[in-house]
Amino acid sequence: MRIQEDADGTTSPRIFISYRRDDTAGHAGHLYADLVAHFGADSVFMDTETIEPGADFTVQLSREIASCNVLIALIGKQWLQRRLRDPEDYVRLEIQAALDRNMRVIPILLQGARMPSVAQLPGSIAELSHKNALEISNSRWRHDVDKLISALQRRAGTTPSPSRRLTNLPLELTSFIGRRAELQHLQELQSQSRLLALIGPGGVGKTRLAIQLATYLRARFSDGVWLVELASITDESLVPQAVAAALDVPEQAHRSLEATLEDHLRDRETLLVLDNCEHLVQAAARLVQTLLRTCPKLNLLITSREPLNVPGEVTWWVAPLEESDAVQLFLDRAGAVGFELPADGLPVVAGICRRLDGLPLAIELAAARSHMMAVQDIDARLGDRFQLLTGGSRTAAERQRTLEAAVDWSYDQLSEPEQLLFGRLAVFSGRFALRDAEEVCSGPPLTSAAVLELLTRLVDKSLLVAEEGRYRLLETMRAYGTLRLAATGREQEVREQHARHFLSVAQSRAPGQFSRWLDRVEESHDNCRGALGWAIAHDPQLGFQLAGALFEFWRLRGYNTEARGWLQSLLATSGVASPLRTAARVELGACVYSQNELETARSILEAALAEARELVDLVNEMLALKFLSLVMLALGDHEQATACAEKAFDLASQQGDRLQTSQVSQNLGVIHGSVGDVDGARHWLGKSVAIQRELGRGDEASTTLALLAAIANLQNDHESADAAILESLQAGSALKDRRLGWTLDVLSARLAEDRPEMAQRLAGAASAMHESVGIRPPAVWESLLQSALAPARAAIGEQAAAAAWEEGRQMHFEEAVALALAQAKARP
Structure with missing residues (x-):
């Protein structure tokens, strides 16, 4: 067994991730990227992510298992399948090989799966049932993965350290069904083109496919995969702002945000996923073309209802689901609400899926009703509503009407109070909280107390998304709800109520x-x-x-x-x-x-x-x-x-x-x-x-305290200066106040003689913070700062000082503030 050894003699874990693609592929991709970010790509193996094209799959798997000292077995709800009894099942072979080599095997339970019993496992891997498992949940992903990393490091004798965040892709709460061949082909296309566009009608599944593809691609991009959600943006000028927000890139003085993004992305191996470009197509096209020309390592994946028509763009038209996949999708989503397929139900479900054109959103809406209606009744209802699907060409406009018909049908299933709330919710842009909905949407005949129950029903009926304690309408749903709200004649009244509510939110600042x-x-x-x-x-x-x-x-x-x-x-x-x-x-x-x-x-x-x-x-x-x-x-x-x-x-x-x-x-x-x-x-x-x-x-005195510390330092009142620096950092970090550059300037001056390299690093970070909010320190401030830093430059040399300065400039805001706080707290 080949085990990787660090320069200090400690043993780094070399990890093999075992999983089933139709069970936990998405989770495997996320876990792989998190472990790579922490241990490095050479220490983590996951089948197609690290097997070269054309290599013998079984030979390579055997070789990689032999070189590892830890196997992580990802177990979801579909892991314990009949084919596990097949002696040639690759998951069984992976675990068997690890157990035979006395490797450390860690079962990871996902999606609420339970640990298999001895009776459920083939004899060759029955020992797996005795292994202590770790549960990783979507809602606690970061915490649970950090726990796994800590366990791996303790066993290896290394010191746990925080991992670098390399994505903001969401962890999907439902299984991804179908499109296996498409995903394989899209991975090949992405390797050949820096701009891949997933094009298709609303409701066809472009966003879900893009997120799944991006999850698979994470290992290719050392600087991360970042999702930019454009659905809630209505002003074309805010497209660069949305990209900057996803990347956590602040604005800089005297520069366009586009230029700042170019500098940030120029040397980074990054994949940007721009989702829902169709209503911002001109602005998105301009930004994409600019970034592709100036950032040679950048790749983009976009979803839209029409191509951007940018040079080099490769378009992939996202087709509706094949019938077999559409049926599986219906059964999966219907099963989640307690549906059990009757003996004669399969042909009826297939008919429903055909009438819905294989569009995933429409199918999921239909499946959401399966706990209250027989599939025969659903089929009959769709027949009344989707007459447009019985003939004519499949043009884009008709596909849009198909989705609208699906939403229309779902809307008709709502009670009057549910319909009323659904229409009023359309005034929200992006996410909103329960208290927002209660304030904006209550009013005759809806009481504030009724809103929570109605929101719950809309979530249950797949018309509203609930995530992390907040809600949002899919963009198509919001557009449909707007039409319904306008039909009531009360749209302007509700929009004024919405505006006045968020005025009250903005005015709610308290001491x-x-x-x-x-x-x-x-x-x-x-x-x-x-x-x-x-x-x-x-x-x-x-x-x-x-x-x-x-x-x-x-x-x-x-x-x-x-x-x-x-x-x-x-x-x-x-x-x-x-x-x-x-x-x-x-x-x-x-x-x-x-x-x-x-x-x-x-x-x-x-x-x-x-x-x-x-x-x-x-x-x-x-x-x-x-x-x-x-x-x-x-x-x-x-x-x-x-x-x-x-x-x-x-x-x-x-x-x-x-x-x-x-x-x-x-x-x-x-x-x-x-x-x-x-x-x-x-x-x-x-x-x-x-x-x-x-x-x-x-708590608002951060900047004033920084300036006071500077004056105290000039007066050689170092005790007062240090106290003011620490208080300023504590207040400013809570506010995420980028004006903390003033505080870091003063702290760097205080550290110049004792910790010269750290002083230069913090001064560089301060310079970047000033630029991010358009601050240009006055000449007298700069003169005093450079004079204070002169001993630091003399102690370590100009070259090392410049390197430390640049290192500080590249630090993220939170990272720089955490470093400054640690240094301030360490002052005697």
Whole structure:
């Protein structure tokens, strides 16, 4: 037996994954990629993922088992099949070979499967029943896989370490049925083309096929396989934003998001899966063509109802299921709701599948009714509804009507309250929570208390998807529901209710709950976008309110470009001058300032200031001066910056607005520090932090604490500096605040002499954070930082310093913050 040994003498596990394709292929693909990400591709073997084309399958399997020291046997609900009794069954042979070699065999139970008993197993592998099994569930996948990795490492004598996340592909909760030959051929096509498009009508199964294919392909892409869901995106300009969000790539100042994506993907072996491109086909085509030209290692898999028509695109038309697979799909999904096939039922099921054109969505909808209707009744009902399927050509439009007919039929099976809720749910974009549905969809004759039960029924009837405690309508269902809602004559009323609800979500920020508020708004962002789009067309005043409530979220989470677009659209609507419009102009100026377009920001803010003074609007006058003070400082006009900030401070104080007093105090601290007045800077920054704590908003003080730490460090008050750094990191990490670059700058300065390489790495990470939110530190800050880092560069040399800096720049935000926290906590 060949066992891999590390340089330090410890033994690394070499792992063989045994599984049945028609039982746990999807789980095997996910587990394979997770283990490869942790142990390396040379340490994990999984049949076709690592067998070269043309190689003898049985010989290679035998050779690979002999070279391994661990066999993982994946056992799902279909694992214990009749063919296990066949002496030539490959799963049986794999396990038998491992047991004969006294290898460690770990049974993994999936899909709620139970461990086979001795009586259920052939004698040659009966010993398997005595092995301690590990359960891995979809809902606890990360936790359970980490547990498996830890067990493997303990046995090998190595130290457990976290694995790198290499995909966001969902774990499917239902079995994948059919399309085996298609999947094999698609894998071959993908190896020959960097752009593979799965094309077909709605409901034909493009998304499920793409996810299954991507799961199989994960081992080919060392930098991961990432799903980008476009169904909830209605604005073409947000396609790059969706891709960036899936990859966790932040925006950068002075750069288009497309250029940032190009840099991120240029040298990465990555597969992007763009799902549901048809309503964004032009924007998707432009982005795909740009990325393919500039990122030679990037591959794309897209699903759409029409090709992108991009050079090099290979299209695969996804056909309906073959009849045998369609019948199996019906029986599988019907079995999940308790259906038992009667003796004379098989021909009837086959007839249902034929009438539904083999479209998986329509078949699943029919199967969902099998626990309440005999299959003969289902067949008769479909005959009434799907008359279009009895003749005529199979054009794309007719296939769409087939799906619509399936949904129409399913809709007719709902009670009146269920129908009413289904239509109202169509106003949601993307995912929504139970409380969202209760607030938006309740109203005569639906009570809030009835919504939960009705949601449950819609999930049970396959008209609504429930996942991770939230809900969503499939896009086809949402479009159908919109038509039904419009037919009631109450669409605008429900959409206004939807917009006002998400306005209340955006306005729900409370002292001490900043992190929770940010996360709540993040998960509601698609719906806030939908509400803004409606408000611009129907109620601009509500739109101004919503944009104002989202302003801090947009700035903190790096949505400056999107915020700018929404604010410009709102300001383009007709309307008389008002405090809401002025506030939007101030917010627009702040966004432009954040993107370092200083003269443009100055112009916008000065116009807002004049508008506020004309309206005698003291609140917006103060806000315009607050941001204008920062712009003037960045432009080098310290005198004007001071005047603006002092006037803003007076206005905030006169209005008794303690929160704004705190924020303007921070500005004054920065201004004093920029001219070398460290005592004045410490006074104003300390005042800002004190007020925030007084208001119960200490969790929002991360940036102020970082600046205060910098001043304390300049005054050689190292104890205060270290305490402020740690508090800033703890507050900012909870908020996922990318302005933590300021804190990392100060921490790197503190580490320069004791830990020079770490100081350079953290300084590089800080530089990347600044860029991600459009921050350009002032010249005096950069000068002080480089002076503080000079001992670090001298200690390790310029080449090593540059390498450490670049390593820090490449770190993910969460990784960099975790490293900084560990260093801050280790300070004496």
